[in-house]
Amino acid sequence: MSLVTGAAALGSFIVSLGLLVVAWRVLRGPSTADRAIATDMLGLLGIAAGALTAILSGSTAFLDVALGVAVFGFLGAVALAGLMERGSVSHEEAEQ
Amino acid sequence: MTIAWEILSATLILAGSVIIGLAAFGVARLPDPFTRMHAATKAGVVGSGLLLLGAAATLGGMAAWITAIAGVAFLLATTPIAAHVLGRAAYIAGAPIHPATMSDALAGVLDRRVFDIDPARRPRARLPAPPEGAMTPVPLRDQSRAAAATSAETTRRIVCWLGGGAAQREAIEYATQLSAASGAKLLGLTALDPAPSVRPEAIPAGGGYWARWSADRRRAHMREVAASALREFESATHGQVIDVATRHDETGLDGLAAMVAGCDLVVVPAGVGYDGFDAAPDEELATIIARQSFVPILRVLQRPSRISSVVFVVSGTAGCPQLARRFLHSGIWPDATVTLLPVASYRPIVQTAIDEQVALIQAHGRSVAVMDPIDLDFEPDALRRSIRRFDGAVMGCLSHQFGWFGMVRSCPFEVTAGTLPVTLLP
Numbered sequence: 001m002s003l004v005t006g007a008a009a010l011g012s013f014i015v016s017l018g019l020l021v022v023a024w025r026v027l028r029g030p031s032t033a034d035r036a037i038a039t040d041m042l043g044l045l046g047i048a049a050g051a052l053t054a055i056l057s058g059s060t061a062f063l064d065v066a067l068g069v070a071v072f073g074f075l076g077a078v079a080l081a082g083l084m085e086r087g088s089v090s091h092e093e094a095e096q
Numbered sequence: 097m098t099i100a101w102e103i104l105s106a107t108l109i110l111a112g113s114v115i116i117g118l119a120a121f122g123v124a125r126l127p128d129p130f131t132r133m134h135a136a137t138k139a140g141v142v143g144s145g146l147l148l149l150g151a152a153a154t155l156g157g158m159a160a161w162i163t164a165i166a167g168v169a170f171l172l173a174t175t176p177i178a179a180h181v182l183g184r185a186a187y188i189a190g191a192p193i194h195p196a197t198m199s200d201a202l203a204g205v206l207d208r209r210v211f212d213i214d215p216a217r218r219p220r221a222r223l224p225a226p227p228e229g230a231m232t233p234v235p236l237r238d239q240s241r242a243a244a245a246t247s248a249e250t251t252r253r254i255v256c257w258l259g260g261g262a263a264q265r266e267a268i269e270y271a272t273q274l275s276a277a278s279g280a281k282l283l284g285l286t287a288l289d290p291a292p293s294v295r296p297e298a299i300p301a302g303g304g305y306w307a308r309w310s311a312d313r314r315r316a317h318m319r320e321v322a323a324s325a326l327r328e329f330e331s332a333t334h335g336q337v338i339d340v341a342t343r344h345d346e347t348g349l350d351g352l353a354a355m356v357a358g359c360d361l362v363v364v365p366a367g368v369g370y371d372g373f374d375a376a377p378d379e380e381l382a383t384i385i386a387r388q389s390f391v392p393i394l395r396v397l398q399r400p401s402r403i404s405s406v407v408f409v410v411s412g413t414a415g416c417p418q419l420a421r422r423f424l425h426s427g428i429w430p431d432a433t434v435t436l437l438p439v440a441s442y443r444p445i446v447q448t449a450i451d452e453q454v455a456l457i458q459a460h461g462r463s464v465a466v467m468d469p470i471d472l473d474f475e476p477d478a479l480r481r482s483i484r485r486f487d488g489a490v491m492g493c494l495s496h497q498f499g500w501f502g503m504v505r506s507c508p509f510e511v512t513a514g515t516l517p518v519t520l521l522p
Contacts, residue, residue, distance in 0.1 A: 002102070003102050003103065003105075003106040004102055004105050004106050004109065004154050006106070007105075007106035007107075007109040007110045007113075007150075008109055008154075010110065010113065011109050011110060011112065011113030011147065012113075014113040014114060014116070014117035015113055015116060015117065015120075017117060017120070018116060018117045018119070018120025018121065019120070021120050021121060021123070021124035022120045022123050022124060024124060025123050025124045025132070031129060031186075031189075031191050031192065032189060032191075033129040033182070033185070033186030033189055033191035034129050034132060034191070036182055036185070036186070037123065037129055037132050037133045037136055037182055037186070038123055038132070038136070040133075040136055040137070040140075040178055040179075040182060041119065041120060041123045041136035041140055044116065044119070044136065044140035044141065044143070044144050044171075044175075045116060045120060045140075045144075047144040047147070047148070047167070047171070048112065048113070048116045048143060048144050048147045051112075051144070051147040051148045051150065051151040051164075052109070052113075052147060052151070054151045054155060054160075055109065055150070055151045055154045055155070058155065060155055060157065060159050060160045060163065062151075063148070063151060063152070063155075063160055063163040063164055063167065064163055066144075066148060066151075066167055067163060067166060067167045067170065070144075070167055070170055070171055070174070071170070073178075074170075074174040074175070074177070074178050077178035077181065077182055078177070078178060078181055080182070080185075081178075081181035081182045081184065081185035082181075082185070083185075084182075084185035084186065084188070084189045085184070085185045085188050085189065
């Protein structure tokens with residue numbers, strides 16, 4: 001196609017790059033909070049990837065996938081926050 | 097699809113991609129977790145929302161629009177919550193704050209753990225665990241220190257337990273006398289159980305209510321007993337040239353170690369229990385404190401004028417082989433003659449304990465004798481007559497009666513403790 005496809009392709013490239021750097025942040029840390037926040041960001045990038053896939057494939061179903069990723073990203077963020085507040089995962093274990 | 101609509105869609109898609117890409121780079125590049133979180137949530141939700149709207153604009157149709165708008169609404173509703181919860185958790189977990197931060201509004205509001213976020217930090221090397229059942233060697237003490245540990249020490253602090261009872265007056269007077277003779281500090285101690293936590297109850301009836309009522313009565317009685325014993329203590333020590341202090345403690349018996357910390361002798365009135373009522377020898381105050389074996393206990397039934405001879409009751413129970421060592425170590429009654437009373441000396445354990453203690457006491461230059469042994473089925477009156485000439489007793493426990501034989505036999509410890517004016521549980 002034309003303009004929209006090109007924009008979506010460019011957007012996919014940018015989002016993939018973002019996924020890479022955020023994944024690097026998840027691995028790098030250095031604190032548990034950094035990892036949790038970067039995981040939350042991965043969820044948002046997953047929504048973006050879902051929307052872009054919907055555009056490129058022309059199928060509405062991928063928008064539902066994006067919605068599901070949003071729901072589970074939120075739940076995951078809340079669960080990770082509770083875990084961090086309780087501090088039951090020690091930092092050493094998280095770093096190893 | 098008109099060209100304007102297509103341009104709008106493409107713009108939405110590109111703007112969303114660029115914004116979410118910037119958010120991702122912000123997460124990777126910003127200096128501390130809080131700034132990273134700010135990038136992730138604000139820019140992330142705008143980028144994802146724009147992309148969802150762009151997708152709906154491209155695809156068209158009711159289903160796409162509804163899904164996209166629902167997604168954007170959900171993102172707008174939940175991402176602030178997620179950001180708040182994550183930020184709060186990061187703050188509590190002690191995530192580092194960048195030095196350039198101007199102010200910390202949460203300082204003192206939320207607890208903050210000290211948390212190791214040094215990026216240069218390496219995992220701590222762990223020592224290998226010792227194998228199962230391994231024993232750690234105890235370092236050998238040199239002989240001079242070992243000898244010093246068993247030699248007599250002077251008494252520096254005496255605790256007089258103000259527990260009430262008939263013998264309280266005598267106990268206070270004897271503690272005062274001991275303190276005046278040795279120059280030790282005297283501490284009058286009253287102790288109560290900690291106050292129970294009060295839980296409101298809908299109906300003032302039932303077992304819990306009456307249990308609490310009786311516990312309240314018991315505490316009130318303990319308070320009265322402690323107060324009257326304290327008055328006695330103050331009147332008895334008034335005008336004496338000794339260092340006197342009083343203390344009230346409500347930590348209960350769990351805090352016993354802290355209560356008697358640093359003192360060398362606890363003087364306890366005889367025949368009274370922890371709750372201030374009269375008690376049998378196996379549950380009276382001296383037994384309860386001696387069971388924890390922090391300090392020597394002196395149970396006073398009557399105030400003796402002077403202690404010139406003491407009797408050790410040595411049977412096969414626990415603590416009997418250590419009586420002489422602990423007695424010498426406690427350093428009280430340094431000029432009393434020692435007599436050992438063997439109980440059931442046909443048992444090898446008793447005979448060994450007698451021989452060892454005779455040798456130890458003689459090595460310290462004290463005169464020692466061994467009485468005729470008594471059997472386990474002795475006559476209490478005969479024992480009373482034969483030990484009446486002593487001034488004090490040294491025993492491992494106040495009572496050793498349990499089981500069926502305990503009911504039909506009389507206990508030599510109880511008979512001795514009931515006959516002699518003072519009993520030392522070293």
